[in-house]
Amino acid sequence: MSISLTINGETHATNRDPLTPLVDVLRDDLALTGAKAVCREGFCGACTVLMDGQPVVSCLLPIASAAGRDIRTVEALSDGGELSPLQKALEQHDVVQCGMCFPGMTVALTSFLASNPNPTREQVKQSLVGNICRCTGYERIIDAVLAHAQAMQGGG
Amino acid sequence: MDASAAVMNYPRRDARDKLSGRTRYTVDRSRPGMLHGAILRAQAAPARIVRLDVSAAEATPGVRAVITGRDAPGLHGIGVADQPLFAIDLIRHQAEPLAAVAADTMEIAKAALAAIRIETEPLPAAVTMEQALRPDAPLVHPDWTSYEVLFEGGGRSGNIAWEATVVRGDAEAAFSRPDVAIVESNFRIGRQNHLAFEPRAVIASYEDGRYHIETSTQVPWTVRNVTARVLQIPASSVRVTVPPVGGGFGLKFDCALEPFAALLARKSGRPVKLVNSRQEEMLTCLCRENAELRIRSAVTGDGEIVGREAVVLMDCGAYGGEQIFLTTMTAHTLLGNYRLGSVKLVSRAIYTHTAPNGAFRACNGVYNTFALERHTDEIAARIGMDPLAFRRRNVLGAGDLGATGQVFEGDALGPMLDRMAAVKASRPSRKAQAGRRLYGQATTVGTWFVFVGPSAATINLHSDGSASVITSGVEIGSGTMVQAVPQIVAAELGLRPEDVIVRAADTDAAGYDVGVGGGRTTVSLGAASRAAAIEVRRKLLAVASQMLQTPAEKLELRDGRIEIAGIRGSGTTIAKVAQRAQELLGPLSGVGAFTNSPVVSQPGCARGHFIEALEIPIFAVHDCEVAVEPETGHVEVLSYTVVQDVGRALNPRAIASQIQGGVAQGLGYALHEEITLDEQGRIRQTNLETYRVPLATDVVPVEIHLHEGAPSRGPLGAKGAGEVPILNVAATVGCAVARAIDRRVEQIPLTPPRVLAMILDKAPAVRLPHIAERWEDNVLPRPARKS
Numbered sequence: 001m002s003i004s005l006t007i008n009g010e011t012h013a014t015n016r017d018p019l020t021p022l023v024d025v026l027r028d029d030l031a032l033t034g035a036k037a038v039c040r041e042g043f044c045g046a047c048t049v050l051m052d053g054q055p056v057v058s059c060l061l062p063i064a065s066a067a068g069r070d071i072r073t074v075e076a077l078s079d080g081g082e083l084s085p086l087q088k089a090l091e092q093h094d095v096v097q098c099g100m101c102f103p104g105m106t107v108a109l110t111s112f113l114a115s116n117p118n119p120t121r122e123q124v125k126q127s128l129v130g131n132i133c134r135c136t137g138y139e140r141i142i143d144a145v146l147a148h149a150q151a152m153q154g155g156g
Numbered sequence: 157m158d159a160s161a162a163v164m165n166y167p168r169r170d171a172r173d174k175l176s177g178r179t180r181y182t183v184d185r186s187r188p189g190m191l192h193g194a195i196l197r198a199q200a201a202p203a204r205i206v207r208l209d210v211s212a213a214e215a216t217p218g219v220r221a222v223i224t225g226r227d228a229p230g231l232h233g234i235g236v237a238d239q240p241l242f243a244i245d246l247i248r249h250q251a252e253p254l255a256a257v258a259a260d261t262m263e264i265a266k267a268a269l270a271a272i273r274i275e276t277e278p279l280p281a282a283v284t285m286e287q288a289l290r291p292d293a294p295l296v297h298p299d300w301t302s303y304e305v306l307f308e309g310g311g312r313s314g315n316i317a318w319e320a321t322v323v324r325g326d327a328e329a330a331f332s333r334p335d336v337a338i339v340e341s342n343f344r345i346g347r348q349n350h351l352a353f354e355p356r357a358v359i360a361s362y363e364d365g366r367y368h369i370e371t372s373t374q375v376p377w378t379v380r381n382v383t384a385r386v387l388q389i390p391a392s393s394v395r396v397t398v399p400p401v402g403g404g405f406g407l408k409f410d411c412a413l414e415p416f417a418a419l420l421a422r423k424s425g426r427p428v429k430l431v432n433s434r435q436e437e438m439l440t441c442l443c444r445e446n447a448e449l450r451i452r453s454a455v456t457g458d459g460e461i462v463g464r465e466a467v468v469l470m471d472c473g474a475y476g477g478e479q480i481f482l483t484t485m486t487a488h489t490l491l492g493n494y495r496l497g498s499v500k501l502v503s504r505a506i507y508t509h510t511a512p513n514g515a516f517r518a519c520n521g522v523y524n525t526f527a528l529e530r531h532t533d534e535i536a537a538r539i540g541m542d543p544l545a546f547r548r549r550n551v552l553g554a555g556d557l558g559a560t561g562q563v564f565e566g567d568a569l570g571p572m573l574d575r576m577a578a579v580k581a582s583r584p585s586r587k588a589q590a591g592r593r594l595y596g597q598a599t600t601v602g603t604w605f606v607f608v609g610p611s612a613a614t615i616n617l618h619s620d621g622s623a624s625v626i627t628s629g630v631e632i633g634s635g636t637m638v639q640a641v642p643q644i645v646a647a648e649l650g651l652r653p654e655d656v657i658v659r660a661a662d663t664d665a666a667g668y669d670v671g672v673g674g675g676r677t678t679v680s681l682g683a684a685s686r687a688a689a690i691e692v693r694r695k696l697l698a699v700a701s702q703m704l705q706t707p708a709e710k711l712e713l714r715d716g717r718i719e720i721a722g723i724r725g726s727g728t729t730i731a732k733v734a735q736r737a738q739e740l741l742g743p744l745s746g747v748g749a750f751t752n753s754p755v756v757s758q759p760g761c762a763r764g765h766f767i768e769a770l771e772i773p774i775f776a777v778h779d780c781e782v783a784v785e786p787e788t789g790h791v792e793v794l795s796y797t798v799v800q801d802v803g804r805a806l807n808p809r810a811i812a813s814q815i816q817g818g819v820a821q822g823l824g825y826a827l828h829e830e831i832t833l834d835e836q837g838r839i840r841q842t843n844l845e846t847y848r849v850p851l852a853t854d855v856v857p858v859e860i861h862l863h864e865g866a867p868s869r870g871p872l873g874a875k876g877a878g879e880v881p882i883l884n885v886a887a888t889v890g891c892a893v894a895r896a897i898d899r900r901v902e903q904i905p906l907t908p909p910r911v912l913a914m915i916l917d918k919a920p921a922v923r924l925p926h927i928a929e930r931w932e933d934n935v936l937p938r939p940a941r942k943s
């Protein structure tokens with residue numbers, strides 16, 4: 001039985017087992033290796049993608065449950081090679097280290113900022129609890145997110 | 157050259173792809189025709205292998221290669237070659253490799269593993285160091301005497317894998333002085349897991365009679381040499397290349413999966429990918445080791461430390477590995493920081509039937525600093541001196557003797573303590589924020605070092621005015637290869653850092669390198685790159701001098717141009733000079749190299765040490781404030797401040813990133829990260845649910861002050877900045893909590909149950925019955941040294 005997935009606006013049919021985690025199809029079949037399978041148990045957030053605009057961990061999402069939904073991966077945030085404004089802010093603040101957590105983190109932050117365009121420091125912190133970073137100690141990421149949110153407010 | 161030309165907050169060039177998910181780490185790569193490898197690992201240890209039958213795995217359709225210990229006879233190790241690739245006859249620890257397969261798919265590979273028949277016979281175990289040190293303890297390596305010793309000088313006997321000692325001055329006399337107080341402290345420390353986000357991963361192939369290993373490592377040359385050793389092939393037949401590495405922290409400072417993948421590739425004739433699952437990563441982590449320490453000091457009433465003796469037991473697990481080297485570092489950390497009249501130290505790496513430990517950011521320096529600083533507080537309390545005044549009085553300064561008798565250059569810790577005091581005086585205490593909770597504050601000092609060692613670099617200056625740097629350096633996330641190295645080279649050549657291309661590590665292209673870690677990247681690779689740039693600059697200036705009819709001394713390089721000094725627009729572009737040079741002499745290039753220069757210690761006082769003195773010490777002063785909830789034992793960090801010795805800060809913003817990240821890892825170690833072992837020596841924490849690393853809500857913004865100007869042989873006076881931020885975090889939090897709850901803190905992590913037990917006086921004191929009362933009884937009898 002074939003399952004039809006809509007990923008970054010394109011439709012893909014797959015014959016994989018319906019219980020296959022979405023992250024495996026993204027990484028192994030579609031060469032979308034931005035989502036990282038770091039823990040495969042829903043703890044780290046490195047595999048986060050958007051499903052109908054909501055962040056979900058793709059390591060726990062069977063493809064059967066993703067069928068027919070609108071899936072957006074980190075690769076879609078910088079369509080055409082242009083970084084999103086949030087990604088640009090993270091680049092300019094030089095907060096990236098090994099980088100393994102950032103795809104999941106930017107996806108999660110993108111969705112968080114869409115519903116909280118003007119967050120407090122504490123809110124940004126809380127929003128990151130599902131995204132572990134082993135390198136940075138978080139605070140400078142939060143600085144960058146706040147600066148970005150402020151700039152967007154000022155500009156908009 | 158003006159050193160300030162190299163100083164800037166140059167942003168990382170790899171951030172763009174990392175942020176957009178386009179960076180291809182080893183785990184993200186594949187090759188045409190690639191097979192999937194998997195390793196059969198031991199369920200229980202120790203045990204004797206009675207039968208290992210892989211015939212059913214070999215017969216499984218889709219299986220292309222099966223390998224066992226027969227395929228890899230060589231032993232490797234640090235100091236002592238004690239480790240085989242696969243368990244052969246003896247299984248020494250849980251998860252030890254028994255066999256490996258490569259198959260068309262991962263499912264087939266796993267099915268093949270399940271088809272392997274193994275019969276084992278259990279053996280008596282020594283799971284803890286206490287068990288391993290009993291006179292009748294089962295030996296982890298019954299054949300230890302037959303092993304090749306790769307570095308002479310360490311004491312070895314049975315389960316004592318390595319023993320290093322320091323004896324300086326007359327400690328006996330110091331401890332029997334009538335005017336001293338004798339203070340003794342005991343500590344027990346658990347293991348810490350790096351939890352690098354990218355697991356150890358490799359893709360290997362066998363082409364034209366050579367192995368190509370593409371791997372997630374910090375040490376391409378170690379991978380090359382160890383793979384050759386265990387496969388018993390010439391090292392020159394192994395090529396190692398390294399894509400961006402998704403976190404290392406020391407985990408990848410050793411050869412790991414590479415020889416398995418290389419063997420499978422050779423046997424199958426196809427590229428083979430091998431990746432550790434998260435569970436395999438947890439079970440074979442090469443953790444920061446668990447340790448047990450006793451430290452005793454003889455201190456006069458006015459705070460002079462006339463004698464110090466210590467016994468340190470470090471659990472190396474089933475194989476010696478990094479811990480054998482790290483016995484050396486105890487001298488410079490546990491016996492570091494302060495002036496000592498006399499010292500007696502023994503550090504032992506102990507074999508146990510548990511997973512091997514390894515290197516982790518600042519290694520044993522972290523718990524040795526914890527033990528030393530807590531001990532220091534206990535001394536100050538005993539003699540009734542303010543702990544900060546005691547530190548200020550005793551910290552090492554210019555001309556003072558270190559533990560092994562080296563003479564320290566320059567004053568760092570004293571001025572850094574003053575700086576911290578000034579910072580603290582300039583802002584209010586956070587005490588009010590503690591409310592009804594118990595408040596504690598501590599300032600601690602720490603000493604670590606740069607693991608210098610050899611590095612090589614080649615630079616090609618192209619006729620378009622760009623340069624490429626070829627080294628074996630790896631970008632593991634710290635930024636050195638994408639920031640400090642291009643900054644240094646660009647400053648030397650008058651280019652912009654973005655005009656300097658840095659080639660990814662390839663052992664076929666670049667000279668030997670010790671590896672990326674130990675704070676050495678900026679220092680050794682930076683210095684080698686700078687030396688190569690200086691050669692290119694000299695050649696460039698010779699040609700420019702002819703072109704501009706001006707002596708080379710009167711020319712300067714900057715902004716991509718060579719100008720007559722002080723006259724803008726008088727010269728020409730570097731690209732034009734490089735073109736001219738190419739016509740006259742051929743393409744321009746330069747080579748550079750760097751290595752240790754020996755530092756004198758007191759002859760004869762250190763035995764079994766891999767280095768006898770610190771060539772480039774690094775100092776740190778940390779301060780924190782905590783609030784402890786008396787009902788639950790929960791510790792909240794209210795503020796954290798760092799004054800770090802960086803020599804010269806080439807990229808202050810990138811250094812701040814490293815400090816924030818390193819302190820966060822240290823807070824995890826101090827407060828909640830701990831790997832524990834069950835009675836069978838099995839690691840209990842096998843995933844991210846049971847091993848809790850800091851989340852965003854667990855950390856605080858670190859206030860950071862960089863101390864510049866302490867002497868360093870590093871390029872432009874730089875030191876490594878990424879390793880040391882974790883060094884005194886457990887020490888600082890431990891001292892602050894001890895002061896808050898007015899109890900002896902002898903263990904970390906300070907989890908709420910542990911802290912609560914201390915508050916309620918229900919935490920038993922750490923007892924170490926396997927450390928003999930008399931220091932001498934903890935030392936192997938050794939033949940007297942020839943003088």
Ligand code: FES
Binds near residue numbers: 041043
């Ligand atoms: S890999 Fe999905 S949450 Fe960790």
Ligand code: FES
Binds near residue numbers: 101135136633
């Ligand atoms: S940057 Fe390495 S895990 Fe976040």
